[in-house]
Amino acid sequence: MKSKQAGSSIKRGLAAVAAVFTLMAGTAIAADPIKVGSFLSVTGPAAFLGDPEQKTLELYVEKINAAGGVLGRKLELVAYDSGGNAEKARTFVKRLIEQDKVDVIVGGSTTGETMAVVPLVEAAQVPFISLAGAVVIVEPVKKWVFKTPHTDRMACEKIFIDMQSRKFSKIALISGPGGFDKSMRGQCLGVAKKYGIEVIADETYGGGDTDMTAQLTKIKNTAGVQAVLNAGFGQGPAIVTKNYRQIGVSMPLYQSHGVASKEFIKLAGPAAEGVRLPAAALLVADSLPQSDAQRSVVVSYKNEYESRFKSEVSTFGGHAYDGLYIVVEAMKKAGGTDKAKVRDAIEATHGFMGTAGVFNMSPTDHMGLDLSAFRMLEVKGGNWTLVK
Amino acid sequence: MQSRPILVGLASPRTGGMLALAGVIALLPLFLSNKYFYDIVVLVGLNAIVCVGLNLLIGYAGQISLGHAGFFGAGAYGSAILASRFGWPPIAAMLATTLAVALLAYLVGRPILRLKGHYLAMATLGMGIIVFMVITTEDAYTGGPDGIAVVPFSIGGYVLQGERVWYWVVGALLLLAVWLAQNLIDSPAGRALRALHSSEVGAEVVGINAAKHKVMVFVISAVFASVAGSLAAHYSGFITPGKATFLHSIELVTMVVFGGMASTFGAVVGAAVLTTLPQLLAVFEDYEMMVFGAVMMGTMIFLPRGVVPSIARLFQARSKQQIGDKESGA
Amino acid sequence: MSAQFVQYLLTGLTVGAIYALVALGFSIIFNASHVINFAQGEFVMIGGMATVSLSAAGLPYLLAIPLAIVAAALVGLALEKFAVEPARGASVVTLIIITIGASIFLRGLAMVIWDKRFHALKPFTGDTPIPIGGATILPQSLWVLGVTLAIVLALTWFFGRTLLGKAMLATSHNRLAAQLVGINVRMVLFVSFGLSAALGAVAGILIAPITTTSYDVGVMLGLKGFAAAILGGLGSGVGAVVGGLVLGIAETMSAGYLSSAYKDAIAFVIILVVLFFLPSGLFGKRGGERV
Structure with a gap:
């Protein structure tokens, strides 16, 4: 064009x-190139998701093309910046489908954007791999919609299992204003009982808030709290962590997979010491044992990304990597870009080793990850370490 | 009016404008090659409806509102919740919501419209933010920041679906909105409003009930926003709080001022330009925001009265030279 | 209970001091031009981000901070020169839209020059919390409070004792009269943008070690600063400071004692109620509108 x-x-x-x-x-x-459409929050409050996702897609589309493309055809990435705005995302997806006539869509950094476009991709019958977190995307299953990140419910479960093993039963929850935060808060409240955990304080903070000591002081003064869980992403959790240490709360602090990048440790500084969170193995790629089946995938992605962009890898970019390769594998299996066949092939993804874990999709599971994909990490000496 | 020859009536900027708008709406589909373009135009139409209402408030009554996204959001969520969660017929949901928003605007408007200028801006901003916070926090009803799905609009069993159907519906409603706005402007109430704009105290002295008129326009503009919000929710099939944010309020005011205050067609043009611009600027990728900001600044610096009045003046000046005719109303 | 109260108060004061600095910036420009400068928050961002990148380049704070303030002031002056000045004579709403355009432009520029990530800034003097009456305060918060106080005193001196300051004050009271007695009104407008940009930058630098900073941090802080300026009464220096502190304390108290989910809403309700009884804010100019 x-x-x-x-x-x-x-x-x-x-x-x-x-x-x-x-x-x-x-x-x-x-042959014409295979068109991979994408819409990501490259700017706006969720830019920390969309930015590495877009970089990853660009990097790997380039690499795949350099290696001869897929089925002898080049990949062409058509990407738009939704700015985290669901309305914009919807229009861009119409553009991808109607104007750009893409073969498949990999994108949607946030749950709001993803859910806003679900009716469109369902109607147009285009395979769509979402990079957003919430469980509503794949539950109930939607025929054309898949996703690669772990769900927020899984994060809650992983955290609660860890809490159980440390004999905590009464916890406090503090969450941010975004869709990610609210959805995870809801999921955690929903599954807490199953793990014998009672949420006895439930606080929130606003977007762009500069200080959360008030909420944390309230939690600190709630009798019986044994641990605190912060569901949130972006700058909020860093401020929560700093304030947490400032007012001298001694209970263990858990963060969500929403801050699973080295950046969180940089932002929170020494206050991050001892913070635990569930995350994909990508964050601890180098310290995985040689025997770990995931090691080669995550180490290679980490090295590629970091040497190209000179910035720390995050699990978010990894979701885009997983999405792109699941699509590529499916196209190879389907022997073309016929949308229905590609969809069926994606649904049949089995044993695919991605940065987030092993994907085993099925007609009832359009994500395909299980709890084993999550590792419990702890910040020690300014770095992520595996909790044994 | 009736005794005037039809031709003169057509030549008057008002009627001429209506006809031109109707013509554009009728002919535009010839240039819309796919659903994506229809979609953009439908969004333009919905924004234009809000802006035509908002322009009555800003352009004619001279009162600024930085909270109209709140009314838009209230309309959208009212319809969405009543129709999708409680199973109301969409038309009933929309009417009930519109009434509720009108009542809200009246209750809020009465005290805050006593405020002047920037204080009024602050009060409307605060109101908009409170609406936004309620929408994001009460997630049991609203679905929170991730939004909720909305059932399609239907009237008596006929389901409005597809960009093309919506195009005609929104087009017709936009014409209706413009017609209503123009009638209001030409009515005695409209003259009172304009008097308010130039001098509130002066208007009071000649016996205009400033407070009553301001509240009336505030309610009307809120109703326009609410209806557009309801329609937008049904049209998109999904609604998030993004449409109720402070930034969207700013966007709406910008559309009105950009197109030209005190010009109904200016509001339509402003909505069209600012809704399409992000689509056109997508090619700039990382520079998109910079270019958007620069376009906004540049236009307002060089066309401070907004696009439509500035251009209209240019034409008027030219025709004045040619015919020496006297200037028609602004 | 009382330790809790002290904690809320200390937090509220720190947050409020930042709001106050931003509000002062709004008021200074409003006085000179009757324009609400919606790019005020972007000055806050430029201060923080410039300090981050200058100190990442190896400059010590003693150099990086003044340079960042100067950079923001220059942007402020450029905004006046290239965007506000050419639109002289346009309506106030048009000028407001220009400043909104400017804020989008500056945010876009910052995104391109720097990046979209959050950045931490090292506290000026360590981060060991200082206990006060059962509560704690960060050394950085003391910096925030101390510098804000110093700035308020300096501004009082500037507007009360210096010729330029008095000229600016006179212009705000009556532009035409000021012009008649020989005050260069355009100069006043120019200086006011530089000054309030510098104030915004100071706020951005002070708060960055506490909250981290990013290219869009100015949006919320700008909004809160505007709210504070209105609450105090537009154009009033005392009002801006009191408005900022009241807003900050109201927010933390409602988060602490009422509902953290609705704390911002509660703060806005307070503003609405205040405006209902005092339509020109706490310290705003009273009296009839000029016809």
Whole structure:
């Protein structure tokens, strides 16, 4: 599309077009590229999700093409920035489907964006892999919708199992204003009983809040609290962690998988010491034992990403990696881009080793991860370590 | 009016504008090659309905509101909750919601419209934020920040679905909104409003009940926003609190001012430009925000009265030179 | 119970002091131009982000902080020169939209120059909490309170004792009269943007070690600062400070004693109630509107 515009006037434009044609001729691929559509929160409050996701997609589409593409066809990434706005996401997905005519969609950084476009992809019958967390995306199962991140319910369960093993039964919950925070809060309240855990304090903070000592003081003064769980992402949890130490709360602090990146430790500083959270093995790639089946995948992704972008890897980019490769594998299996066949192949994903764990999808499970995909991590000496 | 020859009536900017708008709506589908383009135009139409109402408040009554996204959100969620959670017929849900929002606007408007200028801006902003907080916090009903699914709109068994159907519905409603707004402006109440804009004390002196008129316009503009919100919820099939944020309130005011205050068609143009712009700017990727901000600043610096009045003045100035005719109303 | 109260109060004062600095910026520009500068929050962001990147480049705070403040002030001056000045004579609402455009532009620029991530800034003097009456306060909070106090005193001196300050004050009271007695009103407008940008930057730098900073941190702080300025009474220096502190304390007290989910809503309800009884805020100019 762009080459056509460039060709019209200047010489440089013509040269570029010529270069494009030579390139295409050089690779001798007659077929059209396979179009992978994406809409991500590259800016806005969820930029910390969308940014690494987009980078990962760009990086790996490039790598796959350099290695000859998929089924002899190049991949073409068509990505839009939704800014975390569900309304914008909806319009961009219409654009992907109607205008760009993509073969498959990998995207949707937040649950709100994802749920807003679900009716569209269902109606247009386009395979869609969401990169958002909440359990509502895949429960109930929607025919054309899949997702790669662990659900918030799994995070709650993993945390509660750890709490159980430490003999905690009365906890406090503090959560942020976003969809991720609210959804996880709801899920945690829902499954707490199953693990014999009682939530006896339930506080929240607002977007852009600069201080949470008031909420934490209230929790500190609630009799019987044995541990505190913070469901949130972005800057909120870092402030919570700092305030937590400032007012001298001594109970163990749990964070969610929403802050599963080195950045959290940087932001919270020494206050992060001792914080536990459930996360994919990616964060501790280098300290995984050689025997760990996941090691090669996560180490290679980590190295690729960090050497290319000079910034720390996060599990969020990993979800995009998983999504892209699940799609690519499915296309190979389906032998083309026929949407229904690709969908069936995605649903039949079995034993796929991704950065988040092993995916075993089925007609009743459009995510395919189990609790073993989560590892309990603790911050020690300014780094993530595996809890034994 | 009736004795005036039809041709003159057509030539008057009001009627001419209505006809032009109707013409654009009728002919636009020729250029819309797929559902994506229809979608953009439907969103433009919905925003334009809000802006036509908001323009009555800002442009004619001279009262600023930084909380209209609150009314839009209240309309959207009222419809969504009543229709989807309680199974009301969408039309009944919409009517009930509109009434409730009108009542809310009246109750809120009476005390806060005593405030002037920026204090009023603050009060409306506060009201909008409170609506937003209720929507995000009461997730048992509203689905919280992740939003809720909304059933399609239906009237007596006929289900409104698909971008093309919605295009005509929204197009017709926009024409209705513009017609209502223009009639209001030309009515005695409208003249009272304009008097308010230029001098509130002056208006009171000549016996205009400033408070009553301001509240009336505030309620009308809230109703426009609420109806557009209800329709948007049904059209999208999914609604999130993003549409009730402070930023969306700012966006709406910007549309009105961008297109041209005190110009109903300006409000429509403003809505069209600012709704389409992000789609056009998507090619700039990381620079999108910068370019958007620069376009906003540049337009307001060089066309301080907004796009439509500035251009209209240009034409008027030219035709004045040519015919020496006297200027028609602003 | 009382230790709890002290904690809420200390927190409220710290947050409130930041709101106050932002509110002062709003008021100074409002006085000079009757414009609500919606890019005020972006100055806060520029202060924080510039300090982060300058100190990451190896500059010590003693250099990085003044440079960041100067950078923000320059942006403020540029905003006046290239966006507000050319639109002279436009209506107030048009000017407001220009500042909104500017805030989007600056946020976009910051995103491109820096990045979209959150950044931490090292506290000026350590982060060992200091116990006060059963509660604790961070050394950085003392910096926030101390610097805010110093700035308030400095501004009092500036507006009360210096020629430029008096000229600015005179302009705010009656622009035409000020012009008639030979005050360069355009100069006043220019200076006011520089000054309030610098104030915003100071707020951004002071708070960054407590909260972290990012390219869009200005949105919320700008909004709260505006609320504080209105609560206190637009254009009133005392009002901005009191408004900021009251808003900060109201927020933490409602989070502590009432509902943390609705704390912002409660703060806004308080503002609405205050405006209902005092339509020009706590310390705003009273009296009839000029016809």
